[in-house]
Amino acid sequence: MKIIACFLFSFLLQHNLMAQEITLPLWPAGKVPNYQKTDETEKRDTTETIHVSHVQMPDMTVFLPSKRNATGQAVIVCPGGGYVTLSYSWEGTDVAKLLNAKGIIAIVLKYRLPNSKSNVTPHLSPLMDAKRAIRLVRANAAKWGINKARVGIMGFSAGGHLASTLETHFDEGDAASTDSVERQSSRPDFAVLVYPVISMSKPIMHAGSRNNLIGANADSSLAKYYSGELQVTNQTPPTFLVHATDDKTVPVENSLLMYQALRGAGVPVEMHIYPTGGHGFGLAIGKYYLETWTDRLVDWLRGLKQ
Structure with missing residues (x-):
């Protein structure tokens, strides 16, 4: 019995030293901005992969690698889904676990979607949640072993659009806020955009993402605001782009235009x-050498001068 007890103790000790998952709400209870109470409830489809829609209370799940492997670098992951659903496991938790294996803290963001009736102004909620996630990570950096100057954003498809919007529309925080989280900067230190929606203009826009976020008849100023290639400045953080030439859903020109804009502004890309x-x-598992795109990403993350 003593041998078994020792084994169990050793197992539990090892388990506690291994990767951990922590889920916490983005906003204090009753203080979610741009939110109105409705009869809507969150939906979760687990048929093949996990898809989440009609998000009511946004949150983030923090995946911590073992302390021995931790690099201090953190990446907030925004799943895609055309701003109508979140591909939560395929472009979220699966990615987080791969990053963890490389010693990178990964945070999967369950952000609000503009098609929900609970939004007061639909297009504002995703960016509000992304900004809050960056601030919340920085506010908890010491607790989670994160370097506050090494916090980035990563997004896939429409999640890539959200990431590109954050990297071009961040702020330095509200120094006068009574909320210590809101005093943190929302500027990501780097951005990773995977087959991202970038432009809200024809002919390369993804009509579904545009219509779901700002509406089919949005005025030109709103379309311009959410077109990442038109919002890049020399303050935009270093960016990593991945796309496939034969992408029939989000044309590769989205990434090409973003690359040109970043290069033109002198931003490392x-x-x-x-x-x-x-x-x-x-993650492109089993897709020949496309599967190695994550190796290129890890190389890039390790090479950032921060």
Whole structure:
């Protein structure tokens, strides 16, 4: 019995030293901005992969690697889904676990979607949640072993659009706020955009993402605000882009235009364009050398001068 007890103790000790998951709400109870109470409830489809829609209370799940492997670098992951659903496991938790294996803290963001009736002004909620996530990570940096100057944003498809919007529309925080989280900067230190929606203009826009976020008849100023290639400045953080040439859903020109804008502004940028892969390939497991895009990403993350 003593041998068994020792074994169990050793197992539990090892388990506690291994990767951990922590889920916490983005906003204090009753203080979610741009929110109105409705009869809507969150929906979760687990048929093949996990898809989440009609998000009411946004949250984030923090995946912590073992302390021995931790690099201090953190990435907030925004799943895609055309701003109508979140591909939560395929472009979220699966990605987080891979990053953890490389010693990178990963945070999967369950952000509000503009098609929900609970939004007061639909297009505002995703960016509000992304900004809050960055601030919340920085506010908890010491507790989670994160370097506050090494916190980035990553997004897939429409999640890539959200990431590109954050990297071009961040702020330095409200120094006068009574909420210590809101005093933190929302500027990401780097951005990773995977087959991202970037432009809200024809002919390369993804009509579904545009219509779901700002509406089919949005005025030109709103479309311009949410077109990342038109919002880049020399303050935009270093960016990593991945896309497939044969993407029929979100044309590769989205990434090409973003690359040109970043390069023109003098922002460090790396781009990998693959001949095949289509849209929504996620980690691209089993897709020949496309699968190595995550290796290129890890190389890039390790090479950032921060």
